Amino acid sequence: MSASSSSQPFSTESYFQTQRPPAGLKEKSEKMHQFVEKWKAVNGKKVVLVTSGGTTVPLESNTVRFLDNFSAGTRGATSAEYFLSQGYAVIFLHRLHSLRPFSRHYSHSLNPFLDLLSIVPSSSGSSSSIVVSPDHTKSLLPILQAYHEAQSSGSLLSVEFQTVNDYLWLLKAVTASMASLGRRGMFYLAAAVSDFFLPEERVAExxxxSLQGTLSLEMDQVPKVLKPLVQEWTPEGYIVSFKLETDTQLLIPKSRAALSRYGHQLVIGNELHRRKYEVVFVERNSMSKPEKGTGDDRIKGTATPPIMESGESEKLDVAGLEQKEEYKETWLRLDDLKDEGGKGRDGEVEIEELIIKELLDRHQRWIDARE
Ligand code: PAZ
Structure with missing residues (x-):
């Protein structure tokens, strides 16, 4: 199959004008809206949207094949648990069949739940029963308690997406609802969202x-929805985006470029292979959002960001990158805990626990700065 790209890249606006909303959008949006309204009425309650897992790009509308990425949803599912433990109401917008809060501890590949169970034979003719083996009870108990607590309080809402199109429409819808929370709303955008997609008019039915011989695909760039999200959809929300790189040299400059370009509060950078052990918080020295359209100027005095996003110019502005004083970086490393005598890497602490601890304070300061 060969598909030619449209000459104009999609803007966010043209994307939503031309790409159809997914089935079920209305129902899911309504659920998320009700959830936000419920928690908005509770004084001081903070609500976080956690996005999690990878998005697919279907090659056929009767989909047999699709492009995907590596993300298992560990970051999102784990973070959601820590947000809940800190009193947040959580909308968990996640990829279908990716890891989920609580059940992630018993994934079929790493820790199959059947291995937790033992059979107690009947003693008097009644049927046998099943119990959790004593050696697993200790670790299961707190997970089960937290799960029941989330269920009974209704503080966790899970909503699924599969394709990048599902994701974009759902993100737009939930952001529209969460905007009314003002600064109490946090956006924790950990999903690994495809940078490329096939517009629906070029997707094979x-x-x-295979008779066609080779398959060449030309894909369009997914519009950078973070920009309208920050600047139009929810100007007051506390917004955390993630930046994944495989070349560590690019992690900080590209995270800074994202902050500069979109004007949000925080980028958490992570390198593919070390993402479970270390992350870097990249933020501006001041808490304030830059004025619309001025983020880039803050770095280098022109309207061009130091590193452009893919699909635009890849020009690297070294002079801009060297002006570091506008930004600060904070590394969180499990190895550091080990050095300090704590449980670090391969111990019981998960990097997401450290991330959420750091975020609590920043979100509270963001709220206090306005009130
Ligand atoms: O889902 P996971 O735990 O396997 O991976 C998490 C992650 C690397 C997808 C996340 O931390 C992240 O960086 N998300 C943003 C990716 C990006 O679009 O740059």
Whole structure:
């Protein structure tokens, strides 16, 4: 299959004008809206949107094949648990079949739940019963208690997406609802969202046939919705985006470029292979958002960011990158805990626990700065 790209890149606006909303959008949006309204009425309650897992890009509308990425949803599912433990109400917008809060501890590949159970044979003709083996009870108990607590309080709402199109529409819808929370709303955008997609008019209807020989695909760039999200959809929300790189040299400059470009509060950078052990918080020295359209100027005195996002110019402005004083970086490393005598890497502490601890204070300061 060969598909030619449209000459104009999609803007956020043209994307939503031309790409159809997914089935079920209305119902899911309504659920998220009700959830936000419920918690908005509770004085001081903070609500976080956690996005999690990878997005697919279907190659056929009767989908047999699709492009995907590596993300298992560990970051999002783990973070959601820590947000709940800190009193947040959590909207968990996640990829279908990716890891979920609480059940992630018993994933079929790492820790199959059948291994937790033992059979107690009947003693008097009644049927046998099943119990959790004593050696697993200790670790299961707090997880089960936290799970029941989230269920009975209704503080966790899970909503699924699969394709990048599902994700974009749901993100727009939930942001519209969460905007009314003002600064009490946090956006923790950990999903690994495809940078490229096939516009629906170029998606084959049926399974692509191998008779055609080679398959070449030309994909369009997914519009950078973070920009309208920050500047129009929810100007008051506390917004945390993630930046994944495989070249560590790019982590900080690209995180700074994202802050500069979108004007939000925090970028958490992580390198693919070390993401479970260390992350870097990249933020501006001041808490304030830059004025619309001025973020780039804060770094280098022109309207061009130091590193452009993919699909735009890849020009690197070294002079801009060297002006570091506008930004600060804070590394969180499990190895540091070990050095300090705590439980670090391969111990019981998860990096997400450290991330959420750091975020609590920053979010509270963001709220206090306005009130
Ligand atoms: O889902 P996971 O735990 O396997 O990976 C988490 C992650 C690397 C996808 C996340 O931390 C992240 O960086 N998300 C943003 C990716 C990006 O679009 O740059």
């Amino acid at each position: 049926h399974k692509i046939q």
